[in-house]
Amino acid sequence: MTALLEIADYRLAFDTFDGTAQVLDGIDLTLEAGGTLGIVGETGCGKSVLARSLMALNPMPPARVVSGQIRFRGSDILGMSDREMRRLRGRAISMVFQDPASYLNPLLAIGTQMEDAIRGQDAAVGERQRPRAAARARAAELLAAVGLPEPARLLDSHPHQLSGGMRQRVLIAMALAGDPVLLVADEPTTALDVTVQAQVLALIARLVAERGLALMLITHDLGVVAAACARVAVMYAGTVVEEAATADLLSRPLHPYARGLIAAVPDLDHPERRPQGIAGSIPSLITPPRGCRFHPRCPVATERCRSEKPLRREILPGRSIACHHATP
Amino acid sequence: MLGYLLRRIGLAGLMLFGLVCLTFVISNVAPSDPAALAAGPDAGRSQIEQARRDYGLDKPLPEQFLRYLTDLAHGDFGRSIATGRSVGTDLARYFPATLELVILAMALGVLLGVPLGVLSALRKDGPADHATRIFAVSGIALPPFWFGLLLQLAFATWLGLLPTSGRLSVFTEPPPPITGLLLVDSLLTGNFGLFREALSHIILPAIVLSLPCLASILRVNRSEMVEALRMDYVTAARAHGVTPWRIVMVHALKNAMLPTLAIIGLRWGWMMSSTVLVETVFDWPGIGLYAVSSAIAGDFKPVMGVTLIVGLNFMIANLIVDLLYGVLDPRLRRA
Ligand SMILES: Nc1ncnc2c1ncn2[C@@H]1O[C@H](COP(=O)(O)OP(=O)(O)O)[C@@H](O)[C@H]1O
Ligand code: SF4
Ligand SMILES: [Mg+2]
Numbered sequence: 001m002t003a004l005l006e007i008a009d010y011r012l013a014f015d016t017f018d019g020t021a022q023v024l025d026g027i028d029l030t031l032e033a034g035g036t037l038g039i040v041g042e043t044g045c046g047k048s049v050l051a052r053s054l055m056a057l058n059p060m061p062p063a064r065v066v067s068g069q070i071r072f073r074g075s076d077i078l079g080m081s082d083r084e085m086r087r088l089r090g091r092a093i094s095m096v097f098q099d100p101a102s103y104l105n106p107l108l109a110i111g112t113q114m115e116d117a118i119r120g121q122d123a124a125v126g127e128r129q130r131p132r133a134a135a136r137a138r139a140a141e142l143l144a145a146v147g148l149p150e151p152a153r154l155l156d157s158h159p160h161q162l163s164g165g166m167r168q169r170v171l172i173a174m175a176l177a178g179d180p181v182l183l184v185a186d187e188p189t190t191a192l193d194v195t196v197q198a199q200v201l202a203l204i205a206r207l208v209a210e211r212g213l214a215l216m217l218i219t220h221d222l223g224v225v226a227a228a229c230a231r232v233a234v235m236y237a238g239t240v241v242e243e244a245a246t247a248d249l250l251s252r253p254l255h256p257y258a259r260g261l262i263a264a265v266p267d268l269d270h271p272e273r274r275p276q277g278i279a280g281s282i283p284s285l286i287t288p289p290r291g292c293r294f295h296p297r298c299p300v301a302t303e304r305c306r307s308e309k310p311l312r313r314e315i316l317p318g319r320s321i322a323c324h325h326a327t328p
Numbered sequence: 329m330l331g332y333l334l335r336r337i338g339l340a341g342l343m344l345f346g347l348v349c350l351t352f353v354i355s356n357v358a359p360s361d362p363a364a365l366a367a368g369p370d371a372g373r374s375q376i377e378q379a380r381r382d383y384g385l386d387k388p389l390p391e392q393f394l395r396y397l398t399d400l401a402h403g404d405f406g407r408s409i410a411t412g413r414s415v416g417t418d419l420a421r422y423f424p425a426t427l428e429l430v431i432l433a434m435a436l437g438v439l440l441g442v443p444l445g446v447l448s449a450l451r452k453d454g455p456a457d458h459a460t461r462i463f464a465v466s467g468i469a470l471p472p473f474w475f476g477l478l479l480q481l482a483f484a485t486w487l488g489l490l491p492t493s494g495r496l497s498v499f500t501e502p503p504p505p506i507t508g509l510l511l512v513d514s515l516l517t518g519n520f521g522l523f524r525e526a527l528s529h530i531i532l533p534a535i536v537l538s539l540p541c542l543a544s545i546l547r548v549n550r551s552e553m554v555e556a557l558r559m560d561y562v563t564a565a566r567a568h569g570v571t572p573w574r575i576v577m578v579h580a581l582k583n584a585m586l587p588t589l590a591i592i593g594l595r596w597g598w599m600m601s602s603t604v605l606v607e608t609v610f611d612w613p614g615i616g617l618y619a620v621s622s623a624i625a626g627d628f629k630p631v632m633g634v635t636l637i638v639g640l641n642f643m644i645a646n647l648i649v650d651l652l653y654g655v656l657d658p659r660l661r662r663a
Contacts, residue, residue: 055567059558082572090569097567102560107582107657116578117568124569158658174568 002074004182004214005031005054010068010078012053015061021285023049025238025293027068028312033181036208036215038225038246040261041235044282047218048098050235051186054216055093056085072182086124090117091178096204098187100167104159111155114139114174121178142173146203165196172203182214183207189224201228222265226250234258237282237293240312244319254315254326256298292324300325332660336650340643347639348400352393354635355628365626366409383409405633410625415633418618423637424508425495426614429606430599431509432530433538438592441542445549445588446581452554460546467543476536476609483532490528493611500525533610537603541595548591552584559583586656593649597642 012024023046031037039047052058053070056077069076072093077085097103105113115135122129130138136155143151146169159167168188175183185204189197205228208215217228225232225246233243234255242255253259260278280297283289292310295301304324312322363380364371371379380386384395399406405415448457484492495510496502503522506513510526556562557580565575604616615634622630654660 052563057563057567086569089567095564095567097560097564099560103564105561105565105579105583106659108579109658113565113568113570116565116570116574120571120574121569123571160659171564174564178569 002071003030004033004035004073005029005216006069006071007050008069008071010050010053010070011066012049012058013064013066015064016286019286022066022288023063023238023285024053025288027238027240029233029240029243031182031214031216034212034214035231036217036229038229038232039216039218039235040220040222040225040232042261042282043220045235046238046285047235048186051095051184051216051218054182054184055089055095056080056082057095083124089124090121090175090180091125092180093182093184094175094178094180096168096172096175096183096185096188099191100164100171101159101191103171104167106159109156109158110162110170111136111139114142114155114170114177117174118177138177139173142176143170145176146170146173146207148173163196164192165200168192168196168200169203172200172207176207176211179211180213182216184216184218186218187220188217189221190219204228222250222262234261237288238285239293239322241294241322242320243312248319254319254328255321255323256300256326257294260297292322332654333651336647340647343643344640347636347643348397349393351632351635352396355632356389362409362626362628400636405636406629408622408627408630410622410627415629418630419615419633419637420508422613422615422618424505425612426600426603426607426616427641428509428511429530429534429537429603429612429614430596432511432534433541433599434592434596436534436538437541437545437595441545442549442581442585442588445546445584446553446576448546448550449553449557449584450576457550460550464543464546467539467546470539472536472539472605473609475539476533476606479532479536480609490532492532493529495529495613496522496525497529533606533612536609537599537606541599544591544595545588549584549588552587553580556580556583582656586653589649589652589656593646596645597638600638600641 007027007029010024010027011022014021014023027050029037039050041047049058049063054072054077065078068078070078072088077088080088104110108116115132118135118138119129119132129135139155140151143154148154148166148169154162154166154170159170162170172188183204188204189200192200201224204215204217207213208228215228217225219225229246231244232246232249233240234249234253234257235241236257242249242253242258244254249258250262253262257278264278278297283293283296289296289306291307292298292301292305295305298305302325308324310322310324312320314320315326316328361376363376363383363385366383367376367379377386384392387395396406403416405419407414408418444460448460451457480492483490491497500522502510503513503517503519506516511523511530514520514522514526557576559580562575562580565579566572570579602616603612603614604620606612607614607616615637619631619634622628622634
């Protein structure tokens with residue numbers, strides 16, 4: 001059986017004014033139907049670009065596919081026409097975004113935005129667009145499903161009248177409009193108040209469980225991953241350096257970068273231990289370090305790391321690492 | 329929305345009062361002596377003083393100002409000193425000609441500028457974008473009288489398709505005014521022959537007047553569309569499956585129209601106050617020509633009248649723009 005989503009040797013570059021940035025450098029990931037995968041890594045390592053790739057939302061140009069495939073249910077979405085891609089958007093793959101304030105149109109009523117999405121999805125699969133009233137009824141249903149009170153009133157309001165948490169719920173409701181099978185959530189709680197972060201996360205977890213959705217959850221919060229994802233991939237500068245079951249990775253990270261990332265989290269059981277961050281900062285993606293992209297910051301780097309790029313290999317069942325010196 | 333509206337109207341009222349004060353002050357610091365003008369070139373000192381008393385120019389300034397205000401409140405713009413005609417009557421005759429020209433020029437500017445702006449944004453850096461850029465730059469740079477003469481040469485002299493001057497042929501009796509706008513009046517009375525004739529007269533001056541306006545609407549709309557199409561909400565709309573047409577024409581364009589609307593308001597005022605060149609080239613009997621010929625004669629009442637009418641018009645246009653802003657942007661409605 002083929003996996004729901006298979007990303008193979010995916011490389012994406014951005015042609016910018018300063019040069020070509022090799023933003024994604026050979027990503028390999030697999031997600032089964034109903035599976036949950038967390039993606040963690042520092043800001044700027046390419047998480048959002050990867051997420052947008054799944055829905056062909058990166059602006060091309062400047063973005064350019066260098067190599068690889070992204071197979072969704074066996075067919076490569078990188079080779080799809082815009083029309084084919086539109087059949088998938090919202091209906092098969094949906095996305096929840098980081099900042100609900102900027103991802104809702106400030107000038108359009110919530111109802112209008114939801115109806116447009118619902119009717120646009122009708123059109124994308126070649127069906128007659130359902131009447132606005134029917135789309136509106138569906139929108140109200142979706143708002144109720146994400147726990148928003150008074151859907152009818154909400155449909156007539158505009159984004160600025162809603163709190164951040166409500167806006168994110170609206171965006172989640174919109175993502176569910178076409179009954180997708182894969183939900184991509186790009187830091188869905190980062191821009192929210194701490195008090196509503198847990199609620200929104202719980203909502204996503206509930207919807208994923210109830211509907212049997214596959215989830216790709218991007219975050220830089222390991223606690224979020226622990227709560228919502230069975231597996232986790234750690235990204236560094238456009239590469240996946242470690243992929244493992246969440247519990248395994250959190251209890252015993254093997255890749256030096258993953259170790260640093262987990263050491264950076266304050267240990268609540270041992271408050272006297274100071275969190276150890278990773279020295280240095282992420283490298284330029286225009287002139288990335290040769291060999292292992294992590295070597296300038298790696299405490300155990302050797303000569304080999306400076307010249308030879310480590311390939312990710314399975315060193316334990318269900319656990320793979322891209323490091324010359326990692327041992328089980 | 330009501331509060332927003334009332335504040336805007338209040339502001340416009342204040343501006344109008346400021347404008348009235350300004351026209352009054354300007355007419356009093358102008359170097360020419362209106363009494364001497366009224367009395368005629370051969371008048372002696374006593375006749376000039378007589379004229380000064382007749383026009384109330386011997387009264388103290390505050391009293392003159394008060395009288396000016398009361399007259400205006402009764403719709404009385406005073407009399408031209410040079411011709412003795414009522415300025416109000418003159419304005420009623422000349423203003424519709426200018427208004428018709430400006431409305432048509434603005435319609436051309438919006439109806440062509442906005443779609444071309446959208447098109448260039450969608451085809452950013454493509455041939456269509458470069459073509460509209462060249463068009464827009466020349467539209468702003470071409471001197472209107474030169475462009476007007478060129479069009480006259482092409483369409484009237486060479487092709488013989490269109491007339492060169494006036495609102496109607498000299499042999500046509502102007503119809504009794506309903507709105508004063510010939511295109512509207514001829515349609516209201518079902519006189520299509522007259523409509524065609526009025527259209528053939530107005531089209532060239534309207535094109536000349538609209539070109540800079542069209543160009544700036546196009547450029548602003550293009551850059552705002554480019555900006556809007558890059559926004560997160562457009563990415564989200566695409567992700568949610570909204571149709572491309574709806575994304576461009578509603579989700580992005582509505583946002584791009586806010587700044588475009590501001591330019592439209594500014595350009596409206598600009599066209600109202602700069603029709604004189606076009607009116608000269610096309611012998612168009614509008615307020616531009618009226619104001620300039622009065623000013624040359626040192627006749628200040630018509631100039632004050634024109635300034636007020638143009639200013640009032642500008643304010644109404646701004647008010648409409650503000651209201652449209654409120655209609656487009658729900659964030660403004662709240663306050
Ligand atoms: N439209 C773009 N043009 C140029 N570079 C981009 C663009 N989008 C993202 N990038 C670059 O891609 C890299 C990864 O960005 P991103 O995926 O947003 O990181 P994050 O992991 O924080 O989500 C960054 O270096 C960013 O500068
Ligand atoms: S390959 Fe070398 S530099 Fe890279 S993480 Fe492993 S030890 Fe560090
Ligand atoms: Mg990001």
